[in-house]
């Protein structure tokens with residue numbers, strides 16, 4: 022190593038459960054090397070291919086480096102440079118003006134998600150700022166809320182689950198709605214280790230033959246949105262054949278007799294086969310192996326939640342480990358997220374008490390409706406976007422774009438790159454990369470708390486989210502003590518909850534990554550005690566009954582499905598799924614030439630029979646459409662979907678797509694059964710040939 026080189030540890034900021042530790046080499050103030058941390062227990066020395074060349078991104082000449090104001094029509098992306106002083110002054114003036122108007126401060130809407138996952142840069146001073154102002158609150162439900170609520174009804178507060186590091190101990194590993202090999206690659210490597218060392222079987226349950234399904238020992242392929250029915254069919258076989266863990270059911274669950282009666286009566290394998298498209302023999306064999314090959318782990322992920330019945334689907338699958346007693350084993354049970362094990366002091370960090378009582382909550386999946394004035398409350402007159410690219414990632418895209426083009430809407434976008442959303446901004450603020458700011462990181466895929474130092478100076482005039490909200494708060498005349506420095510915020514976030522007791526900023530600065538205080542080995546429900554009202558796993562839930570849900574697991578069909586909506590399916594017969602593309606993370610990286618080259622053109626994977634029926638060949642350009650909108654893609658006959666199903670993996674940027682729209686031109690903004698979640702996959706479409714990608718294509 023050169024004499025002036027130092028090595029620091031940063032943390033991957035992306036919305037990914039692996040939360041990798043990155044070893045960065047700094048020379049003469051510049052980051053010159055980056056690799057996975059070999060000493061981190063989950064990263065184990067490798068980064069995924071998305072992040073392996075993160076330094077290209079940090080030093081990209083496409084970075085936004087100065088504040089700008091719009092000089093052309095909204096959507097064109099024409100801007101001129103301004104000073105921070107002018108940018109902050111303009112924003113503060115417009116916010117004050119809207120807040121003082123008859124519409125009041127609720128006419129201001131923040132919009133963010135987890136483009137950056139850290140506690141400080143994703144959810145601290147931003148929340149305080151908008152709460153203090155009295156702005157509308159944003160319900161951040163685009164990803165995980167449906168399943169989170171469903172899981173919590175069953176397993177309890179904190180959404181606890183199996184120890185991911187113990188996956189290598191398992192005999193049967195089930196990826197349910199999870200493309201683990203691409204979206205949770207460090208867990209996948211442990212699954213592969215279990216296969217090599219213990220002869221474990223890896224099963225993937227997915228309507229799509231994803232890269233994970235491809236590399237699994239067994240692919241079970243239900244029709245989209247029917248996961249709950251499949252799980253109920255598995256339980257039928259398990260109870261019918263006496264494969265349930267009676268001792269565990271008796272001491273650790275509530276409602277086992279009622280669940281047993283329901284599945285035996287209502288979900289025999291032949292009925293389940295009719296709903297799911299999975300044959301009876303597969304249902305029988307899967308149930309037997311799941312019950313008898315222990316420890317078994319079900320990795321539940323987000324795919325199955327993108328349906329109207331997504332919450333109930335997760336709740337239903339979450340019953341299985343209790344029925345078969347897999348929670349008894351270290352590594353066994355279910356794993357949805359580890360985020361609930363972190364006792365960060367979210368209240369202190371975000372100060373919801375600053376928000377006036379009765380402030381409206383806007384569901385982020387309904388941004389289009391909010392901008393169109395279709396939701397209760399005042400019109401949205403000012404929008405502040407950070408850590409997200411809603412013009413590309415939000416559902417019901419035509420409505421979102423129509424709203425973003427409103428001349429009377431004042432839009433601020435804080436970003437690293439000139440995204441589709443930036444093109445609609447009145448004021449653009451340049452954002453720091455993860456190497457240029459401090460942060461505190463939890464994870465939703467492991468149990469380490471991590472520190473991300475500022476390793477290089479911010480490029481150009483870039484500023485972090487926290488810095489900008491401090492500066493805006495000063496302009497607005499808010500109390501300075503509410504907007505302290507990052508160090509104070511980290512100390513507040515660490516609080517003194519049990520899993521973080523003894524974890525201090527000083528220790529984090531010295532050690533980088535510290536395991537939470539959890540028992541060793543960590544098998545959260547081996548003792549049969551659950552953090553639910555009854556203290557047991559709630560197969561029958563009084564709370565659900567009170568909240569208006571079926572208290573027992575059940576199957577809720579998708580809102581758009583040939584079985585439940587034959588009328589709609591007669592016009593739009595194809596069920597379209599839009600999972601992430603391995604080269605991108607949501608829309609992050611979709612502007613990077615290297616990542617785009619790896620991703621190739623937008624594709625729609627179809628069954629051969631569906632392509633033949635429409636006269637389209639492999640590689641041909643087609644239009645995928647429904648009443649909400651359309652996008653263009655190349656047909657890919659990969660054999661990865663059953664007839665009647667198609668997959669368009671994303672998320673491409675609109676302005677870099679042929680036809681200047683992506684898959685979200687077709688996706689709905691309807692909400693899931695629980696948690697106000699997104700229903701991207703309840704999406705019936707039709708597909709027709711077109712002769713070429715079109716004049717706007719920059720990819721063809």
Ligand code: SF4
Nearest residue numbers: 033037040041069072
């Ligand atoms: S696996 Fe996830 S956390 Fe790790 S580098 Fe890739 S995106 Fe980041």
